[in-house]
Amino acid sequence: MRIPGPEELLDGAVVVSQPMHTRFRGTTVREAMLLRGPAGWAEFSPFPEYGPAESSRWLAAAIEAGWHGWPAPVRDTVPVNATVPAVAVADVGRVLDSFGEVPAVKVKVAEAGHAGPAGVAEDVARVAEVRRLRPRAAVRVDANQGWDHDTALGALLRLAEHGLEYAEQPVAGIDGLARLRESLIAAGAPVRIAADESVRKETDPLAVARAGAADLVVVKVQPLGGVRRALSIVEAAGLDAVVSSALDTSVGIAAGVALAASLPRLPHACGLGTVALFTEDVLEPPLRPRGGHLAVGAALRPVPDAGALVRMRADEDRQRWWRERLRAAWAEMTAVGA
Ligand SMILES: O=C(O)CCC(=O)c1ccccc1C(=O)O
Numbered sequence: 001m002r003i004p005g006p007e008e009l010l011d012g013a014v015v016v017s018q019p020m021h022t023r024f025r026g027t028t029v030r031e032a033m034l035l036r037g038p039a040g041w042a043e044f045s046p047f048p049e050y051g052p053a054e055s056s057r058w059l060a061a062a063i064e065a066g067w068h069g070w071p072a073p074v075r076d077t078v079p080v081n082a083t084v085p086a087v088a089v090a091d092v093g094r095v096l097d098s099f100g101e102v103p104a105v106k107v108k109v110a111e112a113g114h115a116g117p118a119g120v121a122e123d124v125a126r127v128a129e130v131r132r133l134r135p136r137a138a139v140r141v142d143a144n145q146g147w148d149h150d151t152a153l154g155a156l157l158r159l160a161e162h163g164l165e166y167a168e169q170p171v172a173g174i175d176g177l178a179r180l181r182e183s184l185i186a187a188g189a190p191v192r193i194a195a196d197e198s199v200r201k202e203t204d205p206l207a208v209a210r211a212g213a214a215d216l217v218v219v220k221v222q223p224l225g226g227v228r229r230a231l232s233i234v235e236a237a238g239l240d241a242v243v244s245s246a247l248d249t250s251v252g253i254a255a256g257v258a259l260a261a262s263l264p265r266l267p268h269a270c271g272l273g274t275v276a277l278f279t280e281d282v283l284e285p286p287l288r289p290r291g292g293h294l295a296v297g298a299a300l301r302p303v304p305d306a307g308a309l310v311r312m313r314a315d316e317d318r319q320r321w322w323r324e325r326l327r328a329a330w331a332e333m334t335a336v337g338a
């Protein structure tokens with residue numbers, strides 16, 4: 001893959017700031033840098049606390065999107081889940097409605113500061129409310145590794161009574177996942193385990209599969225360094241995959257759609273409906289599912305709306321900060337031995 005230089009990457013780049021309806025990952029605004037390459041628009045949006053090494057994979061994904069393009073899709077539509085942040089029970093209905101009809105709902109649990117017994121009670125109530133409002137949807141939870149072993153075991157035994165499609169990264173670490181999975185089986189509640197952080201934050205994204213510590217893997221295009229790299233990780237893992245967003249703009253979501261559309265098997269709905277969490281989008285109309293599905297053809301060539309880019313443009317300090325960040329990630333990516 002040819003790697004363009006930083007000047008070429010930054011030519012036409014713009015940083016946008018997207019306000020959110022609901023706090024997610026501890027924030028209410030999401031910034032993203034959009035790049036304009038010969039193959040189309042691309043997104044570079046590592047989370048603000050990420051350093052150059054981690055960000056360099058996000059940059060590789062942007063270069064693939066904007067300068068090379070993606071492999072051919074094997075399906076026309078991608079099923080999408082609703083994502084319910086760790087909101088109060090009273091807000092669950094409003095959040096669900098913003099996603100429209102969906103085949104599956106992902107519920108965030110074990111939020112920072114709420115991972116103890118009182119938090120588990122809130123989590124169970126949130127899942128019960130989702131179950132009540134969407135009786136036919138598949139329901140999955142994502143703890144972002146927020147529980148310890150005993151809390152996770154107790155919480156998942158209670159949550160399993162509401163019917164769980166799977167539990168995403170309930171605890172930290174590959175050993176932690178393996179041990180919890182065994183304990184759930186021994187307790188007669190074999191809740192399936194999906195690895196997220198144990199794929200995207202490990203130096204070896206295949207270690208979790210090799211250890212037999214998970215039943216499925218969650219894959220995100222930017223953290224894994226592009227659609228092709230994610231595809232080969234899924235193939236080598238030999239597990240079913242769920243494609244999920246990193247809270248990207250619609251431009252980044254398009255790359256997730258490209259990945260979901262080119263996986264040989266796609267048995268679960270994907271976490272690609274997250275633009276519903278934003279109050280404004282760079283695409284007009286935004287990349288939103290219809291009847292719980294995204295149309296692949298319409299998604300693959302996102303072109304931001306010129307007016308939206310002006311309205312959502314971050315201030316000049318932020319433009320400069322992101323340009324520096326891209327340069328640092330680029331230097332890391334092209335360093336000898338990298
Ligand atoms: O998968 C989804 O439904 C939405 C995406 C999501 O949860 C997410 C978004 C940004 C960062 C991390 C995560 C995560 O899956 O943990």
Ligand SMILES: [Mg+2]
Binds near residue numbers: 144169197218
């Ligand atoms: Mg997750």
